[in-house]
Amino acid sequence: MSWQVATVADVRQETETARTIVLDVPDWPGHLAGQHLDVRLTAEDGYRASRSYSIASAWANSHSSTIELTVEQVPGGEVSPYLVEVLKVGDPLEIRGPVGGWFVWKPEQEGPVQLIGGGSGVVPLRAMLRAHAVAGTTPVRLLYSVRRPESVIYVSDLKELAASDAVDVRLVYTREAPAGEPRVGRIDADLIEQYALKPEDGATTYVCGPTPFVETVANLLVAAGHDPARVRTERFGPTGGPR
């Protein structure tokens, strides 16, 4: 797997601090929903920094050469502020991927799917929702934890998906909820009990987000009787991140 140069075809501001970058990648081999790629930045003098980003879009077909990333800006971060604030349409961007074969959903996989995301952890889950909309037949649910209504990434996309019978979307607000939503607080045992698929449903659960979020949710799932082997996690590294 070697580095290749992609071109920024479009950018979309998702929230005040997150944006989606549409990349044109001439020789993209395709990917599975949930995989990530590495982005490498090089300064004038050759200094380099790389980070991993989940692929937000599903692999549509072999004729399409665009993929999407969604990056949440981490204050004081080295790479994410550049991707969110500096990179612009027409710029080149070095990438390498796709990578990862565990935190993935495949259409031929049996059983319902429970997705649980915190903050930018929704990115690979969105790829799974998109892939599922094309090829999935089993039920899928998304439980998405955000700070406040303005922090929701993919608002219109999620509304559209939620309108379909196959997908159930539930938002959890940790700091501030919209009018008519009384609950403010983190995901806890009650909420898992109420909104997540049950162990006996035979669901595979995908949990993604900042490390403490994933740790808490995965522990709650196991305590609720879920088989650890059916709980897949992806932790977004050292960042305290949004939750």
Place this chain on the structure above:
Amino acid sequence: MGIVSPGFTGRRGSGADLPPGQYLTHEFPVLSAGPTPQILTDHWEFTVTTETGEKYKWDWAALTALPAEEITKDIHCVTRWSKLQTTWKGVSLDTLLADVETGADFAMAHSYGGYTTNLPLDDLLDGQSWIAYEYDGEPLHAEHGGPARLLVPHLYFWKSAKWVRGLVLSDSEDLGFWETAGYHEYGDPWKEQRYAGD
């Protein structure tokens, strides 16, 4: 040197001698593929199975009765953080394997929870690896692999299997969990062996 990213300057300046592509962190990030297994030391057991099927076993009391070492090493995660001068306590694999009869070249580490990772046996010997059960003077927390994990600091940290429960020795090299999922079979941070083929 590839393409320049217009307007990118970078943070730089940790001053530390890190493997290429790594940055310094003072936190202790957690990365694993599933929920954190909660293993009680009462139930903990470590086995070494040789290529002929012979088994050697240690329970918690047996492990902690062995001579332990204080280890201070830099660690490097494939997700690009490095942490310097981390301190551990544990039993050297030289001690554990001293009486094990084997001519095997490879080891597969197995963990509670089902995780596996492969290593050349040579990389586990000669003071290069430990079964660690203390971090920074305290019992190793479950989220960092407690009660005990493999510690192989000279390779990317995914080789330092958390919640380790055994080694299976073999003449041929099989691939472990991440190695099967596209990561490098060996994982030398100084050579940036992240993905298969690097």
